[in-house]
Amino acid sequence: MSNAARTGCVFVCSRAVRLLFSYFCFINEKVVAQTKEWLFGKNLEELGEIVLRLGMPRFTARQIAAWLYKKGASQISQMTDISLRNRELLDKIYTVGTVAPSAVAVSTDGTKKYLFPTLSGAYVETVYIPEGDRATLCVSSQAGCRMGCEFCVTGKQGLQHSLTAGEIINQMRSIPESGDITNIVYMGMGEPLDNTAEVLKSLEILTSEWGYGWSPTRITVSTVGVLGGLKELLEKSRVHVAVSLHNPFPAQRAEIMPAERAFPIEKVVEMLKGYDFSGQRRVSFEYIVFDGLNDSPGHIKALVRLLDGLKCRINLIRFHNSPGSRFSSPDNAAMVRFRDALSHKGITTTIRSSRGEDIQAACGLLSTEKKQTESQTLS
């Protein structure tokens, strides 16, 4: 689930949408049409198939991976430990790939929101959040989203397309702060587990020794609870998991999150209880607090019952009023009361600070506006 809303949810903003673009600095309006296939985003196995098909030695796959993911090559010609003949051969069919962001908005708190064009003509948003000695990058996994969460701007776009592994990692590779990132959260636009194969491939590239070599404990994938994808994620990776909960009562949850009908939260939690979270791997639940909607004593009781027996934490996110929304924002005192009540019941609960509010927030606003501007220009 796109923490677009989730994180977007985190970056929820009450600013008028029309103000949005006044904050943006367009840094790369021209999107280069790339007709050649990207090498960036391919795993070692795929690179192995490519080099064998082109008649190159198998070890060339490792050399290419090192140039792509360790040495930051932007062109095949830079891969100088590969023979000139083989570089020319590769260059006929492939390109390194990678795309620079086309716009950036900078918040007074240091948060930066980037807009990336995708190969099929959509836009996705990526948020860079520096905080002390940490810097978290929130990446998108889809342009748009088909989960339809009522509170989410991205959900209103519908699904345009799913990103490739290369497009997902490109968001980390192609921002100026790339080298400063300490953590990655898949909480931008889209539902990551509605694009499981590419998300898993991106995780493989991030965490393999031939790739970026990151510890999986630096990565969190968020989801509304797509059951099949969640099982795969739990079994094929060791990254942290964050489930967008928002309401423990199935009927109430379904009202704001249609995905509840296909993936009931009770089944999601039941599945999670079958895995071990007592070590380094963590599971957390994101909970957007809407004033008067999901913050009653009854909700606390139901949350405690639902999560009983699962080692987890809850991250509370204050909903921020937005134009045209039927939801309203709780005040700080209500957030603290809700947190303390859950903590008192033995569930580790934190209030996530809102960042980047002045550059607007809910992921999806920017890409929606950019698309609309383009449509108007074309018509």
Ligand code: SF4
């Ligand atoms: S509609 Fe999609 S992007 Fe938005 S909150 Fe739901 S799952 Fe996330």
